[in-house]
Amino acid sequence: MHIVSCQPEVQGADCDLLTVLRRASGLKELTGPFLGQNPSHPSFPPLFTGWNMGLSFFFNSPDAPHLSQFILHxxxxxxxxxxxxxxxxxFLQIFGGHVGMPLLLLTAxxxxxxxxxPxxxxxxxxxxxxxxxxxxxxxxxxxxxxxPPVGLCIIQAAFVYGAPVMxxxxxxxxxxxxWLSLQTGKGVLARAAGGWRFMLLxxxxxxxxxxxxxxxVILGSLKQDAVSRSRYLFYCTINLPYVNAVPATSGFIMLAIILFEVLTGIELYRRQKAFKTMGRTQHDSPPMHLFIRVGIFSLYSVLALVGCIAFWASTGDTLPYFIQASLPTAAFIIFGTQEDFLRAWGVIALAGFISRPFRCQSPSKESSNSKAIHVVLPASNLTRQDTLDDSLPPDAPKNNIIYEKDVQIV
Incomplete structure (x- = not known):
């Protein structure tokens, strides 16, 4: 067995693990196809063959981390x-998925x-x-x-590939x-909440x-040597070509989301234009703000679609992973800022209390803008304190008597 060590004259960063590996393998750089590659690949140098080779090859320590920990992609x-x-x-995953979403669900x-x-x-x-x-x-x-243990890694990899599609x-x-609410009317879908179409959706x-x-899970169990956490650093994956079906399916679904969002926007525009022409107000549609928020999230889904394409192409860039991780947080921010949630959390009341001093006008400005008008009110609409002549006895006002009163309107 050939052991390579640093020469005494070598100092600093030149005497690190990658330098030792480069000298032993005859490579100038451990880049390109060797980074993140399965060591069982035929193009991998003979020194790295054997998926289970640990760093005990160099340091004789059974507790040393796996070599793949130092060759990350x-x-x-x-x-x-x-x-x-x-x-x-x-942080992006936990803040949006395990803090924001439970907060929305509990509030609802x-x-x-x-x-x-629903x-x-x-x-x-x-x-x-x-x-x-x-x-x-x-x-x-x-x-x-x-x-991680193989069983745990297989389970996470299976969930990771199933969750984006879900x-x-x-x-x-x-x-x-x-969109179906616009086609059939809000009341129809509400009554059909237990129907097959609703349950299917x-x-x-x-x-x-x-x-x-x-x-x-089946693929990972059959090919356990293809299951690894260090291939993509953040989570366990399965290094098999079959997993490309996941970003392809997710991308197709996102394109369908964008398509139906565009169709919904067109339908809303037509309806608003028609009702405006007739001078009527539309009351049989879902709330407009929900369409707007779904539209915003759909636009963000375009970025996620780009991330899926980059992930599918295996470009090695970290941006798609952070777009992927930010989706729960984006969903929480977009849908958690609806008025009903903000009102339930007291945010609107707090904002009104804070802004109250800025909305109050000075007394001089109020008096200058006030106008006195002459209003005639029936006595039945006036309380005893509202009567103009305090000298009248309590039983004097009758329903057929009209009183006059000056009212200040600001």
């Missing part, structure tokens, strides 16, 4: 840089001020599951260090529900989640 660089990337990724369940749209509630539940899928290894305490389908179900995200997750 997409996060090359120092350990502190990788830790910062992991912290940012997990406990507050009578919140409109409980599809919107279902949408929030899917993002909670989505965030749990990406943080499973973190909560198990296996995010850094040696590779969340995308939940968004499509919400958009379809709103409600359950389809979980059906896809189970289908993809079970498939990935």
């Amino acid at each position: 997409p996060a090359e660089g120092t350990q502190s840089h990788r830790d910062a990337l992991i912290a940012g990724f997990m 369940a406990l507050s009578k001020k919140v409109q409980r749209n 599809m919107l509630i279902n949408f929030c539940v899917t993002w909670l599951i989505y965030a749990t899928s990406f943080t499973l290894v973190l909560y198990a305490g296996k995010q850094v260090g040696p590779e 969340a995308s389908m939940a968004g499509l179900s919400l958009v379809l529900h709103l 409600l359950g389809s995200p979980y059906i896809l989640f189970l289908a993809f997750s079970v498939t990935m």
